[in-house]
Amino acid sequence: MSNLEAVTVAVSPAEKYREYLATQNLRMTRERAIFIEEVFSSHEHFDADQLVQRLERRKDGKRVSRSTIYRHLKQLEEAGLIRKVARQGDRDLYEHDYGYPQHDHLICKKCGDLIEFHNEEISKILETVAREHGFRIEGHRLEAHGLCDNCCKRPDSRPKKMNLI
Amino acid sequence: MSNLEAVTVAVSPAEKYREYLATQNLRMTRERAIFIEEVFSSHEHFDADQLVQRLERRKDGKRVSRSTIYRHLKQLEEAGLIRKVARQGDRDLYEHDYGYPQHDHLICKKCGDLIEFHNEEISKILETVAREHGFRIEGHRLEAHGLCDNCCKRPDSRPKKMNLI
DNA sequence: CTTCGTGCAAAACCTTTGCATTAAA
């Protein structure tokens, strides 16, 4: 799905998380370890429910409850390890933030496909605009909505199923 | 809140809505008339619940039920009269689309303030990117998150209350 | 030991829907 390369990072996400927990006087539990492993095991975008299902499917029986997943998603976001990309249906979609280059998305309104792209100019423009307003940018989110190549050509294409059991 | 001028339009929002309804064989009811009047009575951003409250507060007793509000919000969006700007908390935030120039937002993560800005370059860049992917853009949404001027200077500032009754 | 973390079930929330009634055209 992505044609971007993951950047090389000095510290693994798990390590980064551990550091974050330390600064907050929180503990690295069995659940948090499983959770971060699962979250960073694939570079695809994901939502809370998909994570629940992935964790239910694990062969080693290491489960993490739904509530804990929600709690830790929020926490990983605070730690700067993941970020919300967009909404899909009525769910928040997340993606890796740490160890992954800044990028934005083209989102097909028909099939729901997300196409990543990277453009240096956009951040520069934003910096300029922000300066004019005395605003300090910490990050941005840019989604262009429309029709992807496929859906332009075949107007009868179907939306992707999101929750195949 | 905004320093952008509304553009002069040939047709009023209500008129535009009426045209849209006609094409869909839908009816201009008392409720829809009240609804669109209320929606376009102010250029501020708003969410569904704020609209419910504004309509409850009306002196003339012209009420519109919550379900109808949700139904018509969706419809005004389809008609291209309003659009979703962002999420605030767990609600969708809307703003006028028709009769209002294209713009994007700087969003203060502390006080929640939305600063509008307009930049031609961004759309051009997006068009270029889209072309490379065979993607047809119909619109975009760009939010830069960070700290506004005020919150940079006074780190103890409070978030705005969103639902003062 | 003491505090934090977890799972469960229930709650909270926003949003959507079914249905009987009312009202456009």
Added chain:
DNA sequence: TTTAATGCAAAGGTTTTGCACGAAG
């Protein structure tokens, strides 16, 4: 008179929370 629109209450779906129990440090 026909078909769409409305309000109400109930349902849906996601996310959050209270609480008792278990575990990390």
